[in-house]
Amino acid sequence: xxxxxxxxxxxxxxxxxxxxxxxxxxxxxxxxxxxxxxxxxxxxxxxxxxxxxxxxxxxxxxxxxxxxxxxxxxxxxxxxxxxxxxxxxxxxxxxxxxxxxxxxxxxxxxxxxxxxxxxxxxxxxxxxxxxxxxxxxxxxxxxxxxxxxxxxxxxxxxxxxxxxxxxxxxxxxxxxxxxxxxxxxxxxxxxxxxxxxxxxxxxxxxxxxxxxxxxxxxxxxxxxxxxxxxxxxxxxxxxxxxxxxxxxxxxxxxxxxxxxxxxxxxxxxxxxxxxxxxxxxxxxxxxxxxxxxxxxxxxxxxxxxxxxxxxxxxxxxxxxxx
Amino acid sequence: xxxxxxxxxxxxxxxxxxxxxxxxxxxxxxxxxxxxxxxxxxxxxxxxxxxxxxxxxxxxxxxxxxxxxxxxxxxxxxxxxxxxxxxxxxxxxxxxxxxxxxxxxxxxxxxxxxxxxxxxxxxxxxxxxxxxxxxxxxxxxxxxxxxxxxxxxxxxxxxxxxxxxxxxxxxxxxxxxxxxxxxxxxxxxxxxxxxxxxxxxxxxxxxxxxxxxxxxxxxxxxxxxxxxxxxxxxxxxxxxxxxxxxxxxxxxxxxxxxxxxxxxxxxxxxxxxxxxxxxxxxxxxxxxxxxxxxxxxxxxxxxxxxxxxxxxxxxxxxxxxxxxxxxxxxxxxxxxxxxxxxxxxxxxxxxxxxxxxxxxxxxxxxxxxxxxxx
Numbered sequence: 001x002x003x004x005x006x007x008x009x010x011x012x013x014x015x016x017x018x019x020x021x022x023x024x025x026x027x028x029x030x031x032x033x034x035x036x037x038x039x040x041x042x043x044x045x046x047x048x049x050x051x052x053x054x055x056x057x058x059x060x061x062x063x064x065x066x067x068x069x070x071x072x073x074x075x076x077x078x079x080x081x082x083x084x085x086x087x088x089x090x091x092x093x094x095x096x097x098x099x100x101x102x103x104x105x106x107x108x109x110x111x112x113x114x115x116x117x118x119x120x121x122x123x124x125x126x127x128x129x130x131x132x133x134x135x136x137x138x139x140x141x142x143x144x145x146x147x148x149x150x151x152x153x154x155x156x157x158x159x160x161x162x163x164x165x166x167x168x169x170x171x172x173x174x175x176x177x178x179x180x181x182x183x184x185x186x187x188x189x190x191x192x193x194x195x196x197x198x199x200x201x202x203x204x205x206x207x208x209x210x211x212x213x214x215x216x217x218x219x220x221x222x223x224x225x226x227x228x229x230x231x232x233x234x235x236x237x238x239x240x241x242x243x244x245x246x247x248x249x250x251x252x253x254x255x256x257x258x259x260x261x262x263x264x265x266x267x268x269x270x271x272x273x274x275x276x277x278x279x280x281x282x283x284x285x286x287x288x289x290x291x292x293x294x295x296x297x298x299x300x301x302x303x304x305x306x307x308x309x310x311x312x313x314x315x316x317x318x319x320x321x322x
Numbered sequence: 323x324x325x326x327x328x329x330x331x332x333x334x335x336x337x338x339x340x341x342x343x344x345x346x347x348x349x350x351x352x353x354x355x356x357x358x359x360x361x362x363x364x365x366x367x368x369x370x371x372x373x374x375x376x377x378x379x380x381x382x383x384x385x386x387x388x389x390x391x392x393x394x395x396x397x398x399x400x401x402x403x404x405x406x407x408x409x410x411x412x413x414x415x416x417x418x419x420x421x422x423x424x425x426x427x428x429x430x431x432x433x434x435x436x437x438x439x440x441x442x443x444x445x446x447x448x449x450x451x452x453x454x455x456x457x458x459x460x461x462x463x464x465x466x467x468x469x470x471x472x473x474x475x476x477x478x479x480x481x482x483x484x485x486x487x488x489x490x491x492x493x494x495x496x497x498x499x500x501x502x503x504x505x506x507x508x509x510x511x512x513x514x515x516x517x518x519x520x521x522x523x524x525x526x527x528x529x530x531x532x533x534x535x536x537x538x539x540x541x542x543x544x545x546x547x548x549x550x551x552x553x554x555x556x557x558x559x560x561x562x563x564x565x566x567x568x569x570x571x572x573x574x575x576x577x578x579x580x581x582x583x584x585x586x587x588x589x590x591x592x593x594x595x596x597x598x599x600x601x602x603x604x605x606x607x608x609x610x611x612x613x614x615x616x617x618x619x620x621x622x623x624x625x626x627x628x629x630x631x632x633x634x635x636x637x638x639x640x641x642x643x644x645x646x647x648x649x650x651x652x653x654x655x656x657x658x659x660x661x662x663x664x665x666x667x668x669x670x671x672x673x674x675x676x677x678x679x680x681x682x683x684x685x686x687x688x689x690x691x692x693x694x695x696x
Contacts, residue, residue, distance in 0.1 A: 027536060030606075053506035053542045054473055054534055082472065085508070121395040123457050125471035263684045293670060293692065294683050299395060299457040300446030301670045 001181040004174045006148035007036040007113070010155040011074065013185035015044050018072050021159070023049045025059060025076025025113075033078060034115055034174050060086035060112060064094050067109035067164070074159060077114040080168055081128040086112075094164040095139030108162035113155070116144065116168035117209050118260050118306055123299040129208075129261040131237045134166055135270060141165040141190060142237040146211040148179045153188030154235065161190060170209040193241035195248065199228035202254040202316060205245060205271060207234040210258050210307070217312045227320055237267055245271065246278045253284035254319050258307050263291040285322035288315040339363040340633035344567045350550045350557035350587075356574035360566040367630045370412065370565050372644050374404040374623050377428045379652045380437050381596070384427065384444055384458075388600045392660055393444045397458045400428040402595040405622035406529055407432045409568025410497060414576055419487065421467040421480045422499035424459040425529075425594075429499075433466035437651060441659035449662040453669060474500060474507030477526070481513045484524035484585070495523040495579045497572075503534020505548050514552050514585070521584035525575045526552065528589045529562065535598040536607040549589035562592030563620040593620070668692065 001009060015021045023037060029051045031038035041049040052059050056077055063075035077083045083090075090112070098106035118127040131142050141163050145151035151169065158165035196211070197218060204214040211233045218229035230248050234240055249255045255275055257268035268289040275287060290307040298305050339361055347355045362370075381401040387393045400407070403425070410420070411432035422429050430440055435451045443450030444458050451461050452469075461469040467483065470476040480498025487494040504510065505528055517524045528548040532539055539546045549557035556578075560571040568590060575586045593616045597604025604613070630636045671683040671692030683692045 030536070051537065051541065053537075054503045055506055055508055057508055084472075123395050124460070126396065293685050295670060295674055298455065298670060299460075300454050300664060301667070304667060304670060 001148050002175050002178045003148045003151055003169065004034050004036045006152040006179075006181045007155060007169065008038055008040065009181065009183060010152040010159075010185075011037060011040055012043070013156060014072070014074065014159045015040065015048060017185065018159075020071035021048070021074060022066065022071060023074045023076070024052050024063070026052060026054060026078045028076055032076065034171065036113075036169075037076070056082050056085040057089055060089040061093065063110050063112065064089060064097070064107045064164075067107035068097065068105055070109070072109045072159060073111070075110065075112045077112060079126055079171075080114040080116040080130050081125045083112075083114055083130060087133070090134065090140065090164070090166070091137045095137045097139075097164075099139060106162070107164050110164040111155075111158045111167060112165070113167045113169060115171035115174070117170045117172060118297070118302065119172045120302065122297070123302075124297050127297045127302070129168075129259065131168060132261055132265055132267045135238045135267050137238075139164070140238065142168070143190060143235065144168045144170070144208040144237060145235070146170070146208055146233050147173070147177050148181050150188060150233075150235070152181055153186050154190070156185055157187045157190050160187070168208065172209055188235075191236045191239050191241055193235055193244040194233045195230060195244065196233055197229065197231040199230035199252065201227045201229065201252055202256060202319065203230045203232060203245070203248040203252045204256050204258070204312075204316075205232045205234055206258045207237065210260060213307070213309050214256075214258055214312060216309045217316060220309065220313050221316055225317065225320060227316070229316075234271075240271070242274055242278070246275060249275050249279045250282045253282050255283075256288040256290060256312065256316055256319060258290040258312055260292050260306055262294045263289060264294050266291050285319040288319050290315045335634075336364055336636060337634045340629075340635055342566055342629060342633075344564060344570060345561045347567075347571055348549065348559040350547075350552075351554075352556045352558065355558055356570040360570050362566060362629075362635070364635045366412070367626065367635045368640075368644070370408055371623070371626055371630065371636075371641060372648065373408045373411075373432065374565065374626065375645060375648045376437060376651065377401070377404045377407070377431055378623060379648050380431065380440065380655075381427060383441065383652050383656050385596065385600070387441070387445065387656065387659070393458070394446075395457050396424075397444065397600040398425040398598065399596040399600070400425050400594070402616070402621075403529065403531060403562065403592045404428060405565040405568055405625075406562045406590050406592050409565040410527070410572050413569045413572030414495070414497065417465065417492070418494050418576070419465050419467065419483050419496040420499070421470070421476050421483060421496065423470055423473065423476055423501060423504060425501070426459065426461055426469045429466060430461040430463065430469070433463050435461065435463045436655070438655035438658040441655045442662050445659045445662075446664060447659060447662035448665040448669075449658060454665040455669065455673075474504040474509050476500065477504070477507075477510050477513045478516075480526075481517045481522055481524050484517065484522035485520065487523050488521075493580055495525055495576050497525045497527055499527045499529055501534060502528060502530040502532065502539050502548060503537070503542065505551060506543060514555055517585035518552075518555050521582065523579040523582075524585040525572070525579055526555070526585060526587040528587070529592055530589050531592050531594045533594075533598070533607060536602065538607065547589075549587055552585070552587040555585050555587050557587035557589065559589045559591065562590030563622045563625065565622060565626055
């Protein structure tokens with residue numbers, strides 16, 4: 001299956017297992033603009049899979065209400081770039097519900113899905129990676145898969161998790177990433193990073209599409225520099241797996257973090273800060289962050305903007321020779 | 323050799339103006355509406371025709387360039403809706419302000435940006451009206467505030483511009499446009515409240531082309547009478563395929579605002595031939611027959627052409643000549659748009675902030691920096 005089919009499969013499993021589950025968002029009824037919800041309405045009926053009008057704040061607020069009342073709400077925001085009208089609802093209402101009601105109420109049944117990341121021609125408003133904005137908010141979980149197999153397991157975990165979750169799906173991988181994915185439901189634990197490749201010289205950390213970039217960089221480094229890289233997919237951004245990353249850096253002594261979002265205030269800064277606190281004496285070189293520029297996501301300049309493998313490779317080389 | 327007079331056009335043969343009956347507008351909280359007759363002079367007619375035809379051909383050219391992958395990204399085309407932007411533009415003054423959403427190419431042209439700059443902006447070249455940095459959805463010019471990507475977000479901005487108009491006291495108004503899909507956004511209603519409370523000279527205009535992307539209005543809105551959605555704001559529903567109807571209604575609306583009576587809402591009932599954007603074929607949520615029907619019965623350009631020919635304001639040959647001239651202009655513009663160089667890489671960092679000495683923009687790693695000049 002490719003990424004969008006694995007999402008459909010996950011939603012199918014969720015709707016089958018949980019009779020209170022509902023899927024809603026803009027244009028989900030016919031299958032969604034990325035075909036993630038194809039066939040679900042026919043299978044589960046129009047009172048479980050339905051369209052909302054064009055109102056993100058309304059969608060999330062409504063989702064919080066559904067979740068608090070006890071049903072499992074799976075809301076779709078059409079593009080992560082449009083999630084900002086709903087920012088207040090997510091940060092002020094959803095994230096703080098359990099805390100402010102002393103655990104009397106919670107909206108843990110809420111999962112918000114949104115296509116995320118650059119896609120080659122998205123320009124300012126179809127390419128953003130807003131995980132850093134939400135990472136600053138205790139009370140929600142943020143998850144970003146790198147492949148269809150990961151996506152299905154992580155999405156099912158998010159839906160079953162008793163906390164409001166935001167699930168960002170790399171839109172460029174919807175069709176491009178294809179894997180063998182089990183039809184049966186399965187879970188991948190949240191807040192656990194995955195070490196894709198062990199190594200001894202440098203740790204590379206990324207999430208979503210960027211994982212594939214750093215895997216290539218690891219191969220390049222091995223071939224051209226004889227450098228052995230440890231590649232980690234963070235998977236859950238909030239709460240993130242500090243143990244795995246710090247253990248890895250303690251072993252290698254060098255860390256490179258990469259993401260498409262702008263450099264200043266991007267999630268790499270949080271990882272960098274924590275790692276230097278925990279592993280200061282182990283570090284051989286300053287932690288390198290290869291990220292997008294501090295500009296809005298450009299239209300024509302996109303190939304220059306994104307942290308591609310050459311920029312990562314260059315940073316890696318400088319770190320090795322520090 | 324003898325010179326033979328092949329044909330001569332005698333301008334005295336044409337009528338100088340004609341009066342037309344136009345459709346009455348549905349009214350909400352208004353005692354009377356715009357007049358049901360409109361006078362159009364020959365010059366006006368030719369101007370409207372040329373403008374609408376230019377926009378039509380420009381959009382079709384953009385379609386072509388997109389399919390050739392010369393234009394990339396998102397492209398939302400305006401063909402079918404030309405009467406709206408032309409009718410509005412001729413009813414307001416160049417000092418009035420306009421803000422709209424992403425289906426903006428028509429307005430950009432109407433507000434004075436030459437076709438070559440629009441096409442160059444679409445192809446992302448430095449000759450574009452925004453230096454190639456904006457693309458299809460972000461085109462701007464004097465008194466035209468774009469070109470906005472996020473649905474509905476431009477409406478509170480429009481009210482703000484209207485407030486500035488009122489504050490500066492120069493008798494200007496702001497046309498704030500949005501679509502039938504955006505009409506369901508919360509911020510629109512917040513804006514209605516503010517505009518009515520403070521009596522802002524804001525003309526809210528809902529371009530209802532019956533489909534919000536792929537969702538028909540019946541499936542998205544509890545009330546499809548968009549002109550009544552302003553509740554306490556008076557409204558009128560206008561036939562958006564008739565340029566004269568739009569013009570008269572816009573004149574009525576802007577007079578209302580200039581008289582200080584507060585905001586007013588106009589719903590323009592129109593239609594787009596293309597899908598929502600270039601990635602939408604436009605036929606999965608509506609039938610080809612429907613599109614054909616609108617094209618044959620209500621096409622704005624054909625409507626104007628028939629009117630002008632039937633009342634002897636112009637001849638078919640003359641209009642054909644305009645077509646040829648327009649085609650040529652578009653071809654030249656497309657040529658420019660494909661050959662103009664792209665903006666230099668240094669532009670990536672420019673105009674993020676306003677800063678006196680240029681500051682450094684951090685890049686993907688600590689060794690890449692760009693100067694931000696603004």
